Amino acid sequence: MNQEQLKQIENAIVGLLKNEVGPIIKTKAHEKSKYVNKSNAVDLVTETDKQIEVLIKEKLGALYPDFKFIGEESYQPGVTKISDEPTFIVDPIDGTTNFIHDFPFSCCSIGLSINQEAVVGAVYNPHLGQLFHGSKGNGAFLNDTKIVIAERPLKLQQSVIGFEGGAERQGSNFEVKMSTLKNLLDAQKGFAHGFRSLGSAAMNMCYTALGTYDAYWEGGCYAWDVCAGWCILKETGGMVVGGNVNEWEIPLDRRCYFAIRGGSSEDEQKKFVQEFWNQVPAELKY
Amino acid sequence: MTVELLEIENYLCALATKKVGPIIKTKSGTQRDYELKTGSRKVDIVTEIDKQVEKLIWESLKKDFPTYKFVGEESYVKGVTRISDDPTFIVDPIDGTTNFVHDFPFSCTSMGLTINKVPVVGVIYNPHLDLLVSASKGNGVRINGSEFDHKSKIADMGPLTLSKSVVALQPGSAREGDNFKIKMKTYENLLSADRGFVHGFRNLGSSAMTLAYIAMGYLDSYWDGGCYSWDVTAGWCILKETGGRIVGANKGEWHIEVDNRTYLAVRGSTDSTGEDQKRYIEEFWSNVEGELSYT
Numbered sequence: 001m002n003q004e005q006l007k008q009i010e011n012a013i014v015g016l017l018k019n020e021v022g023p024i025i026k027t028k029a030h031e032k033s034k035y036v037n038k039s040n041a042v043d044l045v046t047e048t049d050k051q052i053e054v055l056i057k058e059k060l061g062a063l064y065p066d067f068k069f070i071g072e073e074s075y076q077p078g079v080t081k082i083s084d085e086p087t088f089i090v091d092p093i094d095g096t097t098n099f100i101h102d103f104p105f106s107c108c109s110i111g112l113s114i115n116q117e118a119v120v121g122a123v124y125n126p127h128l129g130q131l132f133h134g135s136k137g138n139g140a141f142l143n144d145t146k147i148v149i150a151e152r153p154l155k156l157q158q159s160v161i162g163f164e165g166g167a168e169r170q171g172s173n174f175e176v177k178m179s180t181l182k183n184l185l186d187a188q189k190g191f192a193h194g195f196r197s198l199g200s201a202a203m204n205m206c207y208t209a210l211g212t213y214d215a216y217w218e219g220g221c222y223a224w225d226v227c228a229g230w231c232i233l234k235e236t237g238g239m240v241v242g243g244n245v246n247e248w249e250i251p252l253d254r255r256c257y258f259a260i261r262g263g264s265s266e267d268e269q270k271k272f273v274q275e276f277w278n279q280v281p282a283e284l285k286y
Numbered sequence: 287m288t289v290e291l292l293e294i295e296n297y298l299c300a301l302a303t304k305k306v307g308p309i310i311k312t313k314s315g316t317q318r319d320y321e322l323k324t325g326s327r328k329v330d331i332v333t334e335i336d337k338q339v340e341k342l343i344w345e346s347l348k349k350d351f352p353t354y355k356f357v358g359e360e361s362y363v364k365g366v367t368r369i370s371d372d373p374t375f376i377v378d379p380i381d382g383t384t385n386f387v388h389d390f391p392f393s394c395t396s397m398g399l400t401i402n403k404v405p406v407v408g409v410i411y412n413p414h415l416d417l418l419v420s421a422s423k424g425n426g427v428r429i430n431g432s433e434f435d436h437k438s439k440i441a442d443m444g445p446l447t448l449s450k451s452v453v454a455l456q457p458g459s460a461r462e463g464d465n466f467k468i469k470m471k472t473y474e475n476l477l478s479a480d481r482g483f484v485h486g487f488r489n490l491g492s493s494a495m496t497l498a499y500i501a502m503g504y505l506d507s508y509w510d511g512g513c514y515s516w517d518v519t520a521g522w523c524i525l526k527e528t529g530g531r532i533v534g535a536n537k538g539e540w541h542i543e544v545d546n547r548t549y550l551a552v553r554g555s556t557d558s559t560g561e562d563q564k565r566y567i568e569e570f571w572s573n574v575e576g577e578l579s580y581t
Contacts, residue, residue, distance in 0.1 A: 041449065042485050097486050101452045102443075103504045128415065152318060160388045165487055169479040178474050185470075187461035193331075194384050194457070197489040212390045 001086070006112075006120055006135040009064070013110045013122045014133050016059055021052055021108045022126035025093060035100050043167040044096050049073055052092035056110065060088050067112070072224045082223060082253055084115045089227040089252070094123075095200030104128055109202035111227030116252055121228030123202045132206040132232050140209060140235035147236045149211040149263035156190050156275045162204035162216035163195040173219060176282045180217070183279035190279045205229020208259045209236045215276065216259045219243050219284035223253040230259075237262020239269050243284055245277040255286040291399075291407055291422035294351075298397045298409040299420050299431070301346055306339055306395045307413035310380055314414065315389025330459040331383050336360055339379035343397065347375050354399075359516045369515060369545055371402045376544065378516035381410075382492030391415060396494035398519030403543055408523030410498045419498040421527040427501060436528035436554060439503040446555040446562045448482055448569045451506035454496040455487045458512040464576065465511060471575040472509070482573045497521025500553050501528045507570065511535050511548040511578035519544050521551075529554025531563050535578050537571040547580040 028048045035044045053073040061069065068087035070080055082089070091109040093099050099106035104127035112120035122133035132147075134140030140147045163181055168174055184190040196213065198204060202225055204216040209232045218226075230240050230252070241248050243256035250257070258276065260269050317333040340360040347356060355374040357367055369376070378396040380386050386393035391414035399407035406423040419434075421427040427434040444450075455473055460466055476482035488505060490496050494517060496508045501524045522532055522544060533540055535548035542549070550570060555562040 040479070041483060044485075097452065101485065101504065101506075103452060103488065103499070160384065160390060160491075163489075165477045169477050169483060174478070178470070178477075181473075182470050185457050185461050185466070187466075191461060193388070194491055195489060196390060196491055197455075197487055199452075199486055199488055207390075212388060214388075 001114060001119070003135075003137045007138050009112060010120050010122065010133055010135040010138065012063055013120065014131065016056065017108055017110065017122055017124035017131060020055065020059070021092075022124050024048065024052055025099070025106060025108060026126040028099075035096070040167065040169070042097070042169065044100055045073070046093070046096065046100065048099070049093045049096060052108065053090065056090055056092060064088075070224065072222065075222070075224075082113060082116055082251075086112060086114050088112055089224050091202060091224040094202040094225055095198075098199045103199060105198045105200045105203050107200055107202055109224065109228040111224070111231060113227060113252055118227045118231035118234070118252060121231035123206050123228050123232065125203060130206075132209065132229075134232040134235040136231065136235070138235070140232045142210060147210055149236050149261060151263050154214060154261070154264040154268050154272050156192060156272060159192050159214035160212075161192055161195045162198070162208065162213045162218075164197055164199065164201070164204070164218060166220045168220055172282065173284050176280065176284055177219065179281045180279055183281065190276075201225035202229050205233055205259055208261050209233040209238055211236070211261045211263055214261050215272070217243055217257070217276070219256040220286065221257070222255060226257055227252055233259055233261075239266070239273075241273055243280070245280060245283070256284045292425050294399060294407050295409060295420050295422040295425070297350065298407065299411075299418060301343065302395050302397060302409050302411035303418055305342060305346070306379070307411050309335065309339055309342075310386065310393055310395060311413035314386050314393060317387055320387055331387055332360070333380075333383065333387065335386070336380050336383060339395070340377065343377055343379060343395075351375070357516065359514065362514070362516075369400060369403055369543075373399060373401050375399055376516050376519040378494065381494040381517060382490075385491045390491060392490045392492045392495050394492060394495050396516065396520040398516075398523055400519060400544060405519045405523035405526070405544060408520035410494045410520050410524065412495060417498075419501065419524055421524040423523065423527070425527070427524055427527045429502065434502070434528075436501070436503070440529065440554050441556055443503055443553070446506065446553065446557075446566050448484060448566055450485055452485050453487045454489065454500070454505050454508040456489055456491065456493070456496070456510055458510070460512055465578050465580070468574070468576040468578055469511065472573055475573040475575060482570075493517035494521050497525050497551055500530060500551055501525045503553065506553050507566070508549070508551040509535055509570065512580060513549070514547065515545040518549055525551055525553075531560070531567070533567055535574065537574060537577070548578045
């Protein structure tokens with residue numbers, strides 16, 4: 001698919017998010033939301049998640065009948081796989097806990113992968129009116145403004161990192177996350193400027209693309225949480241590697257990610273990655 | 287007095303939106319050359335703009351409220367600056383300085399007034415989100431100038447329970463020693479499936495914005511140690527006006543002053559007896575490992 005075709009798909013997704021999905025997320029978040037527990041008492045899903053996924057599938061299916069579709073709500077563990085074919089990868093509401101609690105960082109994330117690479121992405125947070133979008137070779141935008149990251153040094157000690165507690169709250173992954181957080185902050189170790197938690201992987205990817213975060217480290221999320229943001233981030237000169245040591249090349253569904261902003265050379269980014277990995281004491285397993 | 291407080295609130299709102307906000311907005315992310323407040327702490331940052339904005343606020347207040355005292359982050363002198371019973375403006379020109387340096391859109395200005403050491407006016411303005419939250423004692427809360435109906439928001443939020451809550455946590459700039467260890471252990475306890483098992487935590491990197499978000503019903507509570515009166519005074523007044531409560535971060539600190547340095551802020555609830563909040567606070571404290579101490 002050429003650049004122009006990708007741009008057309010990007011525009012179609014942007015229109016869908018702005019005109020149809022956004023208004024639902026915005027109004028429903030202000031109603032008293034009923035939720036059910038998914039895997040445990042803190043992994044939550046609502047009726048609206050399902051409703052929006054059905055809507056997106058229908059609309060995109062009408063426009064692109066040959067494309068595959070993977071969505072958070074229709075995903076079947078062990079069955080759903082990302083193939084080389086054009087595939088929409090969709091999280092109807094990313095940041096469901098935010099959505100339930102009305103914390104203004106829930107959003108909708110729609111990506112397109114071809115040959116298992118994220119080539120179109122759009123993320124819309126209707127609460128803040130922030131729509132991030134991009135496609136391969138066409139750059140990335142926040143609303144109508146092209147994102148350009150100012151060149152500046154990238155150093156772990158001077159960085160602000162996106163970090164989430166996630167829904168898994170026991171066992172070795174939880175322990176690895178807590179130790180990594182400690183190492184990252186510790187005056188004797190990473191001593192980073194700080195971490196921030198917004199409770200949405202897609203928003204974290206976009207804030208890294210925008211350069212407000214220097215990096216974002218995550219384990220446990222899925223392809224639909226990162227696919228759109230991955231494309232947007234790449235278009236601003238960013239990089240995505242694995243959350244575990246030495247995973248320089250990872251597939252979209254690796255479930256464990258480390259995203260680094262642009263605005264610095266690849267050498268500097270790689271040095272930063274290495275320095276960050278030194279703070280991760282053991283392997284996250286999914 | 288109530289009417290006067292509202293006038294002061296309006297005055298501070300105008301100062302925040304017209305004079306201070308535009309500076310914060312345009313200078314955010316441009317101050318990559320910052321100073322470190324203390325030689326040892328490479329993460330405790332102050333910029334030229336912090337000082338410039340404090341001067342602007344102080345000069346304006348001095349002219350229009352010549353008899354009122356003033357406490358500001360940048361002019362604070364450790365061991366010397368004290369909060370008295372006199373009317374005192376307590377101001378953080380830019381709260382969330384790290385956010386400001388990194389252009390993370392949660393830096394804001396925070397201006398409060400205490401009388402008899404009680405916060406009676408609070409104004410918080412975030413120019414990136416164009417969000418103005420203001421209150422004065424007995425007058426309720428306004429968001430961008432419109433009355434905020436906190437009662438229906440709280441009714442919508444359901445019961446206040448620790449395991450169903452979203453908690454704000456900030457590690458601050460002290461990154462070694464007992465306080466750091468206590469914070470990390472407490473975070474872990476709050477998240478752990480065997481302990482607090484909260485819905486989640488959020489970190490916005492600004493105490494003032496966090497308190498404003500609790501008052502607006504976006505977060506359930508906020509636990510912190512190490513911050514100062516100027517970080518919390520404005521938010522304290524705003525939160526109180528929505529039925530929220532602020533106690534100390536350490537077990538048993540039921541009644542604290544604005545300069546306590548450790549805080550646990552909890553949102554309002556539908557239970558008018560305050561039992562809900564009391565239970566929540568006690569349950570929260572049971573996850574605090576050790577005692578935070580600041581001298």
